[in-house]
Amino acid sequence: MNDPLSAPAPLADDGWQSLPPAARRVAGITGAIAGLVVGTLVAVPVAVAVDAGLALKLALGAVLWLALPVLALAWARVRWRRTSWRLDERGLQVRRGVFWRKEVLVPRSRVQHLDLERGPIERHFGLATLVVHTAGTRMHALRQSGFFDADAVALRDALLPEADRHDDSL
Known part of the structure; x- marks a missing residue:
């Protein structure tokens, strides 16, 4: 079904x-x-x-x-209804806004670290919030809720800087 x-x-x-x-x-x-x-x-x-x-x-x-x-x-x-996203070779883009439309591009090269947040209501529906922290001050981050959990994990993995993907040491 x-x-x-x-x-x-x-x-x-x-x-x-x-x-x-x-x-x-x-x-x-x-x-x-x-x-x-x-x-x-x-x-x-x-x-x-x-x-x-x-x-x-x-x-x-x-x-x-x-x-x-x-x-x-x-x-x-x-x-x-007015929120959409895409991931391409440049990075993650998010369009949102009702009266004032906003389009945010987070280039892969600017990604510092990524967080996944799952509140109780999101968990119930299998969703997650992706938080992409970028280079700059501690307040620079893109927070987008509403991704399927698997999509959020895949986006997180795809946005990891290339150097961090193969780093086995802590």
Whole structure:
């Protein structure tokens, strides 16, 4: 049985790949959780500050508390749809952004080290976040979530500097 969440991302003619459908689901879940937290932090003070009866305060608080997770979920899915990546001889490229499109190229020669992160929700869906640290200050890194775990491992291995691939000594 083919699971649409585990289907490989389609490969475009120019090499750009979309993130898998499972990444959309993870983005939606994490967006909704963040929306619930922010909704709670916003709904309570706004409902308390409104000069109205208790029923209107509760209704306003409930609308805010429920609307923010829904908006966050929708926004996460739009961001997922607008993210793609490709690996070529130059390095890893990532395109993302909804209003302001951003394209990042991490040349293989600039890669310092790579990390894989797998949170509990990502692990459940077989996903990982690839963190590519580049030459420069400690804040220079590309963090891209939503890769299948196997793809993230393959990307990590492919981006390793050539000198590090054959280094058997510590």
